[in-house]
Amino acid sequence: xxxxxxxxxxxxxxxxxxxxxxxxxxxxxxxxxxxxxxxxxxxxxxxxxxxxxxxxxxxxxxxxxxxxxxxxxxxxxxxxxxxxxxxxxxxxxxxxxxxxxxxxxxxxxxxxxxxxxxxxxxxxxxxxxxxxxxxxxxxxxxxxxxxxxxxxxxxxxxxxxxxxxxxxxxxxxxxxxxxxxxxxxxxxxxxxxxxxxxxxxxxxxxxxxxxxxxxxxxxxxxxxxxxxxxxxxxxxxxxxxxxxxxxxxxxxxx
Ligand code: PEP
Numbered sequence: 001x002x003x004x005x006x007x008x009x010x011x012x013x014x015x016x017x018x019x020x021x022x023x024x025x026x027x028x029x030x031x032x033x034x035x036x037x038x039x040x041x042x043x044x045x046x047x048x049x050x051x052x053x054x055x056x057x058x059x060x061x062x063x064x065x066x067x068x069x070x071x072x073x074x075x076x077x078x079x080x081x082x083x084x085x086x087x088x089x090x091x092x093x094x095x096x097x098x099x100x101x102x103x104x105x106x107x108x109x110x111x112x113x114x115x116x117x118x119x120x121x122x123x124x125x126x127x128x129x130x131x132x133x134x135x136x137x138x139x140x141x142x143x144x145x146x147x148x149x150x151x152x153x154x155x156x157x158x159x160x161x162x163x164x165x166x167x168x169x170x171x172x173x174x175x176x177x178x179x180x181x182x183x184x185x186x187x188x189x190x191x192x193x194x195x196x197x198x199x200x201x202x203x204x205x206x207x208x209x210x211x212x213x214x215x216x217x218x219x220x221x222x223x224x225x226x227x228x229x230x231x232x233x234x235x236x237x238x239x240x241x242x243x244x245x246x247x248x249x250x251x252x253x254x
Contacts, residue, residue, distance in 0.1 A: 008042045010129060010233070011043075011236050011241075013047045023058055029064060029243055030059050034061075041251075044066070045059070046066075046096075049068065049083055053091050067094065068095075070117070094127060095126060098130055111154030115156065121164075122164045127165065131235070133170040134171055145188075149192065153200075156200060161205055161209075166209070167193055167211045169190060173215075180216050186231065190229075190231055194230045211231065213225050213235070222253065233253055
């Protein structure tokens with residue numbers, strides 16, 4: 001049986017956006033999706049924590065999903081500055097990014113920690129967007145497939161399904177650099193991820209689970225990347241801050 005996976009285009013605003021520009025961007029995207037009859041893709045916006053509720057209000061009548069950029073693994077407690085998955089759900093989020101390479105680097109997050117966060121997201125009813133990907137040194141050392149397989153194995157929580165999990169393959173060296181792997185390389189890593197998911201979750205679940213590509217996705221390269229068999233959408237950083245670019249990437253995925 002052939003499974004059709006609906007593309008997901010996720011915008012990671014990172015530490016960008018104040019109420020003026022952030023809300024204007026969310027409102028513009030909500031307008032575009034409302035004006036497009038039945039688009040063949042899903043959109044997700046992950047604003048900074050400070051804008052979640054106001055962006056959520058701007059998207060209230062829209063099909064665009066709302067997500068956090070991170071959550072703590074604990075339900076609550078003495079974790080100053082952190083946000084729990086339940087808090088994100090309470091603020092209107094349906095998704096949360098975990099294990100982004102910037103958090104792995106800036107906050108020394110390990111695979112085990114990412115796995116715990118993904119488990120917390122599941123427990124709170126959120127979809128975890130689990131990021132994995134090799135550094136440039138690992139790529140140059142020919143370790144891409146080993147690193148990606150190891151991160152996937154160690155970051156995927158028990159109970160992961162196509163409904164509560166999305167994987168984002170993001171080569172660290174491609175994030176925010178304007179560089180991307182060749183389509184052949186992206187294709188090979190995504191096929192590896194799909195194969196690993198099949199071994200862990202079974203063929204049916206793996207065939208339905210969305211695997212996104214992230215790393216310098218732009219309007220100019222999106223169509224080629226999104227056309228690859230095992231690429232089911234994109235996690236977009238810089239280009240998600242511009243309505244025209246983000247929208248153009250989304251349209252390229254359909
Ligand atoms: C990201 O932050 O996940 C990302 C892919 O960033 P960019 O699109 O800017 O490379």
